[in-house]
Amino acid sequence: MTTPPDGQDRVIRVLLADDQTLVRAAFAMLVESAPDMAVVGQAGNGREAVELARTERADVVVMDIRMPGTDGIEATRMIASTEDLAGVKVLVLTTYDTDENIVEALRSGAAGFLVKDTRPAELLAAIRTVAGGECLLSPGPTARLIARVLRAPSPVPAPAALAPLSAREREVLTLVARGLNNTEIADALALSPLTAKTHVSRIMGKLGARDRPQLVIAAYESGLVVPATHEA
Structure with a gap:
């Protein structure tokens, strides 16, 4: 991990939750390429994500919706309702055209969502947005979905x-x-x-x-x- 840019003295701690190992690996490479971010854990299901969010002191969880066992929606709800995880922000991943459970994820406390074919720069920008306390609501896809x-x-x-x-x-x-x-x-x-x-x-x-x-x-x-x- 490289040094954060001038003026930024804190590295964003990112947790990746997805049941596909190759997807997690690709996201991990991208996140680690950013000088102001670090991957602090990877989870294959929602319950692992909740546990790692706590033990690794994650700032942002990039959360897939469809995972075995505890899915991303339930994991988001657990994070949002747990007092000692109050500072953890969740970015939910969706396929957009088919995964309409995204609305339930937003109700459950997600800070926003990304489509799985999001461009690399957009993913990094989204992580920075929610880590900074803002919600990710783009004018087009969010409202339409x-x-x-x-x-x-x-x-x-x-x-x-x-x-x-x-x-x-x-x-x-x-x-x-x-x-x-x-x-x-x-x-x-x-x-x-x-x-x-x-x-x-x-x-x-x-x-x-x-x-x-x-x-x-x-x-x-x-x-x-x-x-x-x-x-x-």
């Missing part, structure tokens, strides 16, 4: 669920559900980035959401955001 899974055939509005929110907060929540970050929300609504961030934090508090992925799900489930009919 959640919308497709939550389509019932059509969303059933539940306005009571959003009753605590002001009109401005509903506007902000709509933009969060579209995948915009705080800076983009600020630009769209002519706010300062700090004000946008404050709105997002207040919305989380009012809705009891842990993170932005849960806000996206709440927006679709409440009917505030309706999936576009052209989305596949």
Whole structure:
């Protein structure tokens, strides 16, 4: 492992959880090539991932969904609900077109998700994003996937669920559900980035959401955001 870049004095400790040895090996080579990251463990199933996250003090777990025994969804739920693992962030892997359990993973506390054919640079950037305390919600794939899974055939509005929110907060929540970050929300609504961030934090508090992925799900489930009919 090389020295982290100037200005960064902490190496991101990454745990890889996937039941395919070759996949783990490929990801390990990629992560170890980054000067600001280190692979601290590899797990073949979810229970191993939870145990290693604790013993190896992982910062980020790159978690496959479909594994034998304890799968990635249950492992994510266990990590998110365990007090001494509160600082561990989970990036869930999915095949996107077939693995719609990703929504349940987001509900369970994942910081975001990646598709398995993600480009190497994007994977490293995603690890840095969640290690820095942010959630990985890209405008396209995340919103489309959640919308497709939550389509019932059509969303059933539940306005009571959003009753605590002001009109401005509903506007902000709509933009969060579209995948915009705080800076983009600020630009769209002519706010300062700090004000946008404050709105997002207040919305989380009012809705009891842990993170932005849960806000996206709440927006679709409440009917505030309706999936576009052209989305596949």
